[in-house]
Amino acid sequence: MDKKSPIKITLTERDDSVTITQWVYRTLRNAVMYGEILPGRALTIRELAGILDVSPMPVREALRQLAAENALEIQGNRRVMVPRMTAMKFNELCEARIAIESHAAARALPYIDTPCLQRLRDLDKRIDDAQEQGDLEQISILNQNFHRALYTANPHQVTLPLIESLWLQLGPFMRLATSKLDEHYLVDRHNEAMAAIEKKDAFALQLAISADIREGIAFAGTPELLHSFIEQSGQ
Amino acid sequence: MDKKSPIKITLTERDDSVTITQWVYRTLRNAVMYGEILPGRALTIRELAGILDVSPMPVREALRQLAAENALEIQGNRRVMVPRMTAMKFNELCEARIAIESHAAARALPYIDTPCLQRLRDLDKRIDDAQEQGDLEQISILNQNFHRALYTANPHQVTLPLIESLWLQLGPFMRLATSKLDEHYLVDRHNEAMAAIEKKDAFALQLAISADIREGIAFAGTPELLHSFIEQSGQ
DNA sequence: AAACTCACTTTGTGATCACAAACAGCAACT
């Protein structure tokens, strides 16, 4: 039946308070973010509709939305797939993250009040816990929450959607990276970030955020990981 | 028939080589960008379908795509509209533009070759011409093309979609700004940018781009323009 | 054996329909 490699997508319970399209969007977004769909694998509306047990319509809408966020790529022949990656593009995405996120952090700094600071401290602690237990999945999720909580302190935030788009594009390949994370000892840059926040030192905060991002993917520059990009993403 | 203010959308000829959805998307995108749709005005699928003389389906897809790019906002009650603006949000959008675009410019600099440089010079000259003739519409379009041409010199470009999203969000309100542009004399920062490019001076290029963006919206800080935000965007 | 042709299948696009939630207008009540 399936000529191509079968797609396995993690399904979550559907809440009746959200539309089917939203649930499909969320499900596919997670599947992309966590690398469950191989880059270059052609996706068809009807196939996904079958897997998710919904009609083609919500899938159509969700795919278009994900494509608009650069999580998916629509080829000229109107085939949809997770974009392939190259080492150069990976590097550009990382540098873009650093530029935008350090900007967002500095812009959020003046708005961080006591309850927000408490939330950040809580997340920081939970990251430390997860790191001791070596729970890579949890570290990754909490790390995202930490960044999100920081940037959203700014009530006039406009960059978060852009940042999330970058996360989505890097997501499938960060999975490759984090699988080798345990071999490395990571300096906890969040503590440095927390210190900068408490001192209201924007420049130090930018340095800490930049370092956090850069170290999270530093070992992506090793030859074997670059090779796995080609392997996963090549034709 | 129309209880609300009627919507006037500039229609272009539809090329049969593009899908109806793409044409609708392009048309609505231009309408948003050039401020033809008032912020806060509720948009309905069927109304737009009637105006554009297409079935509701392509409109549905186009609206969802524009919403994903933050050009439109879907409220909880699933009503769609051009987002309202506030002075603070406007400021954040401008600062985000400066941060991301100066980054994109610096990243593109190493890739600028002779033909690309020629294209930029050509655009620069045409902007000068348009400025002498006081053709504000043309200046705005050419200015965008200049920035786009610069950033896309980088073949591994990943920030342009993010930048275009910011342009889209600022678009409706830049129209307000440019209508007062003739009262101001603008230093041509593009000449400075060209000089920096030729000298391969990344820092000078970033300064020129930042200044160009900042001056393009500097007078947005005047009280009367802020007031027109409230007027246009207020409930 | 490699390349082309042609019939058959799959797939995205767009139209139409059914339905439940949201909305608007008006009447009744406090």
Added chain:
DNA sequence: AGTTGCTGTTTGTGATCACAAAGTGAGTTT
């Protein structure tokens, strides 16, 4: 008079259908 409750209408969502374009594979030709 301002608020609440009800009813008819509008609107987004999702399902289904028709169709043309793209893809696929076997059989033929050079």
